[in-house]
Amino acid sequence: MGRLRKQLAGPLPGVEAQARMAPGSRAKPEQASVEGKDCREAGVLVLVYPGEDRGDGVLVLTVRRDHLPDHPGQISFPGGEREDNETLAETALREAREEIALPSEKVEVLGRLTPLYIPPSGFCVHPFVGVAPARTCMPPTTR
DSSP: OHHHHHHHHSOOOHHHHHHHHSOGGGOSHHHHOOTTOOOEEEEEEEEEEEOSSSSOEEEOOEEOOTTOSSSTTOEEOSEEEOOTTOOHHHHHHHHHHHHHOOOGGGOEEEEEOOOEEETTTTEEEEEEEEEOSSOOOOOOSOO
16 A cells, blocks of 8 residues: 555546546546536545455545435445545545445555546545455445
């Protein structure tokens, strides 16, 4: 985890990487930047825990429910809109607790990735990288 922590402390290429992967109509780096955007803020958790077979890391993703107003049916990281006076890291951890029953105390937040603006929903998404010592979450049975 030391190597990952070191990489997170350096310059992050998120805006440029997002521009390379975005549809042609949104391929300019300044479109992905949160700078100067009037947006709703969201925190998401990029959660990694050790795999069982080869010791590889497992990345946790969710599938958004079809009835949700923003990004229905899409694959996503656990996360959502900031509430009240919580920090964005607190938002990411709260949302992971709500969405995948992840106990916040089991997560070590290593750092953050580049915040990105998502034009279709008007969100500025602030991703945080966290590690858990093992699979400590259980998907909710009903949502």
